[in-house]
Amino acid sequence: MSNYIVFDLEWNQSAAGKETSLDHLPFEIFEIGAVKLNEKMEQVSQFHRLVRPCVYRQLHYIISEVTHVSMDELDRDGRPFKEVMEEFMEWCGEAPVFCTWGSMDLTELQRNMVYHGMEIPFASPLLFYDVQKLYSLTFSDGKTREALDEAVKLLNIRMDAPFHRALGDAVYTGKVMACLDMKAVGDYVSVDYYRIPRCPEEEIVLNFPDYSKFVSRGFASKEEAMKDKRVTDMVCYKCRRMLRKKIRWFSYGQRFYLCLAACPEHGLMKGKIRMKKAEDGSIFVVKTQKLVGEEGAEFVARKKEEARVRRAERLKTKKHGK
Structure with missing residues (x-):
């Protein structure tokens, strides 16, 4: 009850x-x-x-x-x-x-x-x-x-x-x-982030009707987090198949990463990573995965191109600054 x-x-x-x-x-x-x-x-x-x-x-x-x-x-x-x-x-x-x-x-x-x-x-x-x-x-x-x-x-x-x-x-x-x-x-429960997982065995995976959420343990930096396989793997939340990435993880903004993967059975899946700061100062990841259509795939591709242009502009500015 x-x-x-x-x-x-x-x-x-x-x-x-x-x-x-x-x-x-x-x-x-x-x-x-x-x-x-x-x-x-x-x-x-x-x-x-x-x-x-x-x-x-x-x-x-x-x-x-x-x-x-x-x-x-x-x-x-x-x-x-x-x-x-x-x-x-x-x-x-x-x-x-x-x-x-x-x-x-x-x-x-x-x-x-x-x-x-x-x-x-x-x-x-x-x-x-x-x-x-x-x-x-x-x-x-x-x-x-x-x-x-x-x-x-x-x-x-x-x-x-x-x-x-x-x-x-x-x-x-x-x-x-x-x-x-x-x-x-009622399936859409939220998870409080005050106490994050302490080890890989405690990391959280929540599957909802139309997306999944993964909450990682703490890392020393976002670069270290992005080296972790559980953070960067894309797994279909419907059939549990490991997915091939069509667009690999790329950063947009200081705290967000996107990627696009493909499931042979269920179609295209967008991955999104948010870097968050834990109470102890470490960095943890909240990763969501959601099936998307062509419009969602185009959104990821557009964001990747925007990130590429910004990166090129920064390199150009840095070069001329010297």
């Missing part, structure tokens, strides 16, 4: 700017709100707590304007983060399925837990539902990311609580989730 935990966080940041932020705690949580849904997407319980800040003791002006929270209120009604988090996990119950609007909340929750010396109790890999993505898959192109208040308006959900407060946003997210056909989009 599913135990859906739809939660939202409100957090503060350094009022003096990013340069004064703690390296591994850019955002300090001051509010946790959540609703528990049953398999029928009916709300069966609520959770709401304020957290007393101990790192950023002045509210950033934007946070104050958006949430209408004051530091006096947090000092008066807030409780220590560790105490609130322990209550939250007990309230979540066994095997919770976390659901959030967007992909940041679980990462920031874990960062705050580590800062406060707490062990992370979540499974690894940590899979969750990004309701914002599921909403886009249902009502848009799967790529657009709508703001929560806009989604609520478009679905004609009654607005009886302010936005940008943790419990209200969790309630609204749960109501949006109730409007979705989970049988149609």
Whole structure:
């Protein structure tokens, strides 16, 4: 029986700017709100707590304007983060399925837990539902990311609580989730990247109806990552056949790579690699593979030509610069 935990966080940041932020705690949580849904997407319980800040003791002006929270209120009604988090996990119950609007909340929750010396109790890999993505898959192109208040308006959900407060946003997210056909989009789980795989055996492979995702372990550099066979192999996610590359991996931009491969049975497949920085400073890879038609193949070929032209221009500029 599913135990859906739809939660939202409100957090503060350094009022003096990013340069004064703690390296591994850019955002300090001051509010946790959540609703528990049953398999029928009916709300069966609520959770709401304020957290007393101990790192950023002045509210950033934007946070104050958006949430209408004051530091006096947090000092008066807030409780220590560790105490609130322990209550939250007990309230979540066994095997919770976390659901959030967007992909940041679980990462920031874990960062705050580590800062406060707490062990992370979540499974690894940590899979969750990004309701914002599921909403886009249902009502848009799967790529657009709508703001929560806009989604609520478009679905004609009654607005009886302010936005940008943790419990209200969790309630609204749960109501949006109730409007979705989970049988149609329930396969599209998201993976949290706060804790990346530590070794090849832990690397993550997720197969979805129309694409696949691979999450690597950490590497010292993107050049080292691109030497790894599991990173650069193209394998058809439908028949598991190793594929021949028609266009080999090439870089476009500083963090992205593309390639084009061919499956004799299923056709052309585009590969895309995103280089991401892990919490420990290492580089890890998120590789997606998707079947494409001629238009998708032409896109890859065009990007390769653009990359070739840019590379030639850089070499020419470097030569003349000497």
